[in-house]
Amino acid sequence: MTLPDLTGDRPVALAEPGARDWSPRAARARFRAGLAGPTAGVAAGHTQANLIAVPADWAYDMLLFCQRNPRPCPVLDVTDAGAATTVLAPGADLRTDLPRYRVWEDGELVAEPADARAYWRDDLVAFLLGCSFTFEWALAGAGVPIRHVEQGRNVPMYVTGRQCRPAGRLRGPMVVSMRPVPPEHLRAAIRESGLLPAVHGGPVHCGDPAALGIADLARPDFGDPVEMAPDDIPVFWACGVTPQAAVTASRPPFALTHAPGQMFLTDARDEQYRVVGVD
Amino acid sequence: MTLPDLTGDRPVALAEPGARDWSPRAARARFRAGLAGPTAGVAAGHTQANLIAVPADWAYDMLLFCQRNPRPCPVLDVTDAGAATTVLAPGADLRTDLPRYRVWEDGELVAEPADARAYWRDDLVAFLLGCSFTFEWALAGAGVPIRHVEQGRNVPMYVTGRQCRPAGRLRGPMVVSMRPVPPEHLRAAIRESGLLPAVHGGPVHCGDPAALGIADLARPDFGDPVEMAPDDIPVFWACGVTPQAAVTASRPPFALTHAPGQMFLTDARDEQYRVVGVD
Numbered sequence: 100m101t102l103p104d105l106t107g108d109r110p111v112a113l114a115e116p117g118a119r120d121w122s123p124r125a126a127r128a129r130f131r132a133g134l135a136g137p138t139a140g141v142a143a144g145h146t147q148a149n150l151i152a153v154p155a156d157w158a159y160d161m162l163l164f165c166q167r168n169p170r171p172c173p174v175l176d177v178t179d180a181g182a183a184t185t186v187l188a189p190g191a192d193l194r195t196d197l198p199r200y201r202v203w204e205d206g207e208l209v210a211e212p213a214d215a216r217a218y219w220r221d222d223l224v225a226f227l228l229g230c231s232f233t234f235e236w237a238l239a240g241a242g243v244p245i246r247h248v249e250q251g252r253n254v255p256m257y258v259t260g261r262q263c264r265p266a267g268r269l270r271g272p273m274v275v276s277m278r279p280v281p282p283e284h285l286r287a288a289i290r291e292s293g294l295l296p297a298v299h300g301g302p303v304h305c306g307d308p309a310a311l312g313i314a315d316l317a318r319p320d321f322g323d324p325v326e327m328a329p330d331d332i333p334v335f336w337a338c339g340v341t342p343q344a345a346v347t348a349s350r351p352p353f354a355l356t357h358a359p360g361q362m363f364l365t366d367a368r369d370e371q372y373r374v375v376g377v378d
Numbered sequence: 379m380t381l382p383d384l385t386g387d388r389p390v391a392l393a394e395p396g397a398r399d400w401s402p403r404a405a406r407a408r409f410r411a412g413l414a415g416p417t418a419g420v421a422a423g424h425t426q427a428n429l430i431a432v433p434a435d436w437a438y439d440m441l442l443f444c445q446r447n448p449r450p451c452p453v454l455d456v457t458d459a460g461a462a463t464t465v466l467a468p469g470a471d472l473r474t475d476l477p478r479y480r481v482w483e484d485g486e487l488v489a490e491p492a493d494a495r496a497y498w499r500d501d502l503v504a505f506l507l508g509c510s511f512t513f514e515w516a517l518a519g520a521g522v523p524i525r526h527v528e529q530g531r532n533v534p535m536y537v538t539g540r541q542c543r544p545a546g547r548l549r550g551p552m553v554v555s556m557r558p559v560p561p562e563h564l565r566a567a568i569r570e571s572g573l574l575p576a577v578h579g580g581p582v583h584c585g586d587p588a589a590l591g592i593a594d595l596a597r598p599d600f601g602d603p604v605e606m607a608p609d610d611i612p613v614f615w616a617c618g619v620t621p622q623a624a625v626t627a628s629r630p631p632f633a634l635t636h637a638p639g640q641m642f643l644t645d646a647r648d649e650q651y652r653v654v655g656v657d
Binding site: 158159162163166167174177286289290292293294296300301374375376 | 437438441442445446453455456565568569571572573575579580653654655
């Protein structure tokens with residue numbers, strides 16, 4: 100498995116002598132200082148998180164939306180209104196420590212800053228949701244190739260034709276991430292991700308993209324297209340960009356999210372979320 | 379594994395020829411007609427649920443309390459305000475279809491009716507939480523004896539010294555259920571319950587009750603004491619009675635819950651909640 104070098108150099112293979120990985124704290128400091136880019140492969144073994152922050156009067160709808168759609172929206176933490184801190188990473192600042200943000204007004208994307216302090220509001224409640232980058236370490240550990248990391252690209256993400264269960268004023272389609280998996284690794288990919296239900300769990304679909312209403316794998320809605328080996332099977336996992344699709348569909352007056360693929364790095368360890376007692 | 383016969387006769391062994399089990403729908407109809415009693419062992423393979431309903435202006439605190447304490451409070455469904463129906467059991471009425479209810483005013487238990495219609499309010503939001511009775515079928519299927527069912531008793535439950543993570547106005551200690559497990563079955567008990575995180579998952583503690591602040595296993599706070607075989611290890615799972623302890627500690631103006639051990643029987647199948655792809 101390779102590590103994308105977010106300083107702009109070529110990806111660095113983790114297995115190479117001298118390959119560098121960052122602690123979550125060091126990565127957050129670099130992002131705070133202005134570095135941006137996808138976070139797949141960064142901070143080995145540490146849980147990454149999607150961000151969706153909404154005004155307090157939308158917080159119940161958002162929390163209920165997450166509860167009703169746990170595959171795309173597994174909640175790892177919810178902040179108190181106005182607090183930019185989380186129990187998942189003491190000392191971190193949710194306004195500055197992500198690589199890149201998206202700012203939404205009435206469902207429209209209005210800015211993509213690397214620092215969200217100018218947009219922060221005291222009535223914001225932030226939701227941190229599990230991210231599939233977390234289980235990539237488990238997949239890699241089981242020998243499953245992670246094509247988008249090998250190719251130094253962001254994971255491809257697609258808006259599906261499957262509607263989430265609505266909650267209050269929130270509705271919208273499920274978004275999925277896709278990883279090409281060689282058939283001989285399919286079982287391990289399903290098992291290893293399945294053991295991490297807090298970070299989307301097992302796939303929602305394997306095979307024909309049309310079953311999810313996806314017309315063309317080469318044209319993802321977010322992230323980058325990824326090259327598939329001839330026998331690879333496209334495997335789809337529910338994705339934490341789903342709340343952004345709900346923002347687009349439901350038009351809350353304001354929302355602040357991460358940019359797809361550019362996640363919040365928590366101090367939590369992946370194994371904290373692994374189903375216990377299963378060997 | 380035996381099935382408690384809620385008509386008042388002796389428990390019926392499921393394995394016996396002619397042993398009778400009920401469908402969830404048939405069980406709910408009997409409870410609606412006035413039957414009351416613990417539901418462990420009823421409606422094999424169907425998911426049971428704890429009930430906590432609070433006024434809408436307490437719903438966000440309750441949902442956040444559940445999110446922050448997912449081991450004792452795994453949310454299976456949340457109703458819209460005033461709705462007494464749930465996607466988990468189409469046609470069921472949450473006001474009548476549980477064996478017995480508890481009615482709380484300002485944190486005090488004021489009634490234990492078998493029918494809650496006289497107490498229902500149009501602003502109530504009902505939370506249905508996973509119940510450990512669900513994984514008892516998986517344990518039994520793996521050969522783990524279920525002592526309280528063998529003995530025809532309600533499962534013993536204890537208020538622990540462990541505080542839940544507070545949420546808004548809600549705080550309180552974690553409640554646990556206890557099952558004595560022979561040492562040779564401990565691994566299976568941990569594994570099988572661990573594969574069902576939506577119904578409390580694996581144990582929170584095995585062994586010395588004092589580690590949880592429990593003084594005397596013979597005096598449970600809810601349910602019945604259960605007899606342990608000489609080598610049995612007490613195994614503790616987080617329990618969906620925890621919100622009732624939060625009601626006692628936090629004193630919301632009103633709450634409606636199930637009576638401990640007398641659960642809502644859903645139409646959902648246990649395997650829907652089982653971690654996928656793990657064999």
